[in-house]
Amino acid sequence: MEARCLLGFLLLLSLSSFAFAIYEDQVGLADWHKRYIGKVKHAVFHTQKTGRRRVVVSTEENAIASLDLRTGDILWRHVLGKNDAVDQIGLSLGKFVLTLSSQGSVLRAWNLPDGQMVWETDLQISNPSNSFLHVLGNVKSGRDSLSLVCNGGSIRAVSSIDGLVVWKKDLSVDGLKLKHVFQPPESDTIYAIGFIDSSQIALYHINAKTGELLKHATQASSVDLSSEISAISSDSLVALDSSRSNLLLIKFMAGTITYHKLPLSDIVQDFSGLAELIPTKSNDIFVVKTPSSVAFIKVKGDNELELIGKADEAGIVSDSLTLSEEEQAFAVVHHSNNAISFQVRINGREALTDGIKIEDHRGHVKRVFLNNYVRTDKSHGFRALIVMEDESLLLMQQGEVVWSREDGLASISDAVVAELPVEREGGVSVVEVEHTLLEWLKGHMLKLKGTLMLSTPDDMAAIQAMHLKSTERNKMTRDHNGFRKLIIVLTRSGKVYALHTGDGRIVWAHLLTPLLQSESCPSPSVLTLRNWRVPHRKALQENPSILLVGRCGAGPESHGFLFIVDSYSGKELETQILDHSIAEVVPLPLADSSEQKLHLVIDNKLNAHLYPRGSDSLEVFIREMANMYYYKVENAKGVIKGYAFKKGCSTGSSAYCFGTRELWSVVFPSDSERIVATARRKINEVVHTQAKIMTNQDVMYKYISKNILFVATVSPKATGGIGSAAPDEAWLVAYLIDTVTGRILHRVIHQGAQGPVHAVVSENWVVYHYFNLRAHRYEMTVIEIYDQSRADNKDVMKLVLGKHNLTAPITSYSRPEIATKSQSYFFTHSVKAIAVTTTARGITSKQILIGTIGDQVLVLDKRYLDPRRTANPSQEEKEEGIIPLTDTLPIIPQSYVTHSRQVGDLRGIMSFPANLESTTHVFSYGIDLFYTRIAPSRTYDSLTDEFSYVLLLITVVVLIVAILVTWAMSQKKDLQEKWR
């Protein structure tokens, strides 16, 4: 029995330690995946049948998604390419979603229920401009309906069923820009209205079935027609003139065009400033938005306009929603303090007003999309999708926020990691302990059943559910292994979120713009975030904090601000509006007496400003100032410059302001090289060992410098996409530059290679990825740098006698004697992002994290990128773990850390250490977020979560019982013997 138990235990141990890829039931244990869509710019509602309440949206991240209107869940989503921005979406035949993208040149139809693409048509537009899509509901040729795409002066009619271009009409008039297409009901004629050179109004009658031009008329206009928007009723059109203060009522009846100019101030009493037309569909009503009000105007009789409704405060107005032939509804949303008032106006009259409280971290309303439904009492009910300033999406119905989506997280621009609070002792009640103890025992019994393969499928499900909602991983306190942390992210809209690594939930969120906006800081925008205070030695009890740096205006010369928040709660600790601009923030490896990290803010005039301001920080900085250097890469000029700091700055006499002095420069000739990529080591990377033992018991010393900068340049012709340059015209030069002295440590040319280049630098090596035009394949090259000047430290006697120079301070001014080893390998994928795993002490072997074109994260062991790989490694080399040389790097399907998930539009991968040496956190972001923990050399320093302590306990108990029993038996036997 014991032997079996022991064997089982051994087997369990071996299983847990040799698992490299994860099993199916381990998905979601340590990882989480969140899907977002981004900032919504168009929305089309679809509520034909009950149970299919959904809305189709397109976003600024080029995503098209169908959302469930009840819950806000994504039913399906597609992310189009980076250069394939969606211009317009529409519904056709009630079952297709049409999207017009790439500046009106690509039209696609998606199946509404499941999002499958039905067809795609390249419209072959020669000069893409502002195109628009018009779906004609009642052009029937059989069961088909046509979609018209207008671009400049040409119209294409596309069949909705198969995407074929039915007809194409080029009106071939110079300067013609079609503005509107419509079709009167029960008619075969399409009317197209456009402006020619913004001085003529043109009207075309086109046969809807053949595209034949039936009639056309032009009318010169005395006013300059430059307004982009025009509003329409069935035979008239309203436009604004270029001064945006006069309305133009254009009528086209029986082939003739007449127009009337009406000053807006005649209709809207207190009008001033610039007006804006809101597009409407029909019904003689149009909406003019002025800086102070929203006016609803009706066309009455021939040339009369009447103001039929007015909303006083300037709000956000939705597009018109046609309720019936007679009725048009608009939503007007105002924002005040932390509430919004939502107003629906039917034909200008107020129909519904709701006041809704909204969290202040969402900011102002940016867009509104209105939709109606039939209520239980057969009256009209309204719901609206609201896009907020922080890019979140809310659904509002019956005066309530039904659901909200934090879609700001789809545009993360920067991220840092912060610690969670320390667990307080003595705060746990007895009941809780008993409860948890019971749960704990129950859980372990289940686990035991699982391991002994006695469990039923129900039990298995229970085990899985238990794993997933394990309270341990979601606690709001710091854990011993460092698995629970806060990931603090900054998004494009200037909102800061703290995400818990346990399950990815939002711990706190703040939109900074309203907090910062003031007279001295009119339009704040956040650039980056840094750790300001990290719990450490003296500051262990202090809350960690985060520094946010930004500018108060749009231009690079506008003043900057610093904003410090508590990373536990997100509370604002300090705000400073600076009296200088911000070009760059340099975190220094120094801290003041209260453990606040020193930062240098470099302004436009190359002065360095020290923060935090305090006498001790100044003292700390001045002590180390002689050893501080700064470098700047000017991509546009192809210049890299290095600077030292000196006292006294050019703009003021502040003691915290330092001047800079140019020390070195590297100039890349503009006719042969362009900088395409730079990379450097992480400042907080830890290197465990300086020496590398070779197979022949030889020692190589790694050249470990924090100041290595990798720069890749390509020939000017090769800066375009792949295929734009011939192999003879393309080359890629890789540089390793010391940023203190400006020395070029290594320089190597890859002929026939071109970008895009992705590089990662760690320890003493750099790995970069590029395209080889000669081999027609992507390649990855590794360069390892070794220090030859310390090569004679191999003598053990010297080490024993202390005659080595290993502990001598290293200065960049010594001429380095370095040796490089390099090797290139083919790699199948193109790469979106590249990173390397970092662990707490740097002992664990490294893995390279590659963001693939399929939006997944692939792990590649650094051993594959070893320059010492040879085709036939000797026995010793094999024992050392050198893999035989192959020309291509292997892609092992099990080594995708994202397993079956995709991180849509992957933009960045971040790796940060846990306290446990074997484990590292990996966080990747794009439109989606994905987090997981990986152990590059397996979890050699801990038992896995699966480890059954109960089994161990039982084994021990059984052993003890066995010992007792055998002891008793032997006693008995002895006694019997003695009695004989």
Added chain:
Amino acid sequence: MNPSLSCLSLLSLLLLFSSALSFKSDELPFNDDDEFEGVRSSPGPASVAPPVRRRPDLDISSASDSKSLQFSLEHCLGDSEFSVAGTFTARLKSWTHGAQTLTKLRFTRNAISDTEKGLFERLLEDDDFYTIRIPSNVLNPSGKDYIVSSVRARCLPRESLDEHFVIHTDGVNVLAVNYGSAGGCQYPRPLKSPSKWSFSSYTVLKNSEQAPRTPTFVEQIIASENALEEGLQPPEKSFWAKYWMYILPLGFVLVNAMAQAANAAAEDQNQGGQPSQRAPAVRRR
């Protein structure tokens, strides 16, 4: 004496003694990516010492068009303006495929004036930077772009002021200058003055090296696949290494069983033997 003549004679002397050098001259001139000439400047201006090393193949290949050009080195002592400190002379070689490269770089330092000496002493005292610059495009040095490089002044003094230039070029453009002391530079930097107030310079001209081609195993796909398989296969383990975990418990069990058997046998013997033992006892009685 004509330098090239002296060089040739030197070379012929060397040729007599070493066969290795004669082998070297077989190199293709194009592969010569790192060619340098060291020049030591004495205190007097523009007196050139004979070059340290020279290759005859360069002279052969420079049959193509080559012309000499000059550009100046400027230096800055502390916060003063840049002033001319020396002159580089080089030959511009035009290759048949149109590219131009710099070769045969020589450097002449101007003598240090008394004011410069004073300024340099200040730099040494303050542990400040000594900065040099050269034009980035040596064909028309009037350009605005300069290649700047600096070193802590205290790194330079030895016997004289030892300096070491590595000039990275790309055709006729200078990309960067690695400027520093000839050897190491101690940290912390002690204050010491040179015994001789003159520069002794050493210059190296460096072109970039070509990356090696990625190895391809097209012709031996099968072989490499086999190799791959072999590589993936774990090395053959000995019988003991493979099955120790089974053998060990088995051994224990066996030993146990044997011990038990032995015990049983002993007991049997005991049971069988006791009477015989008893018998004598009985007999004794």
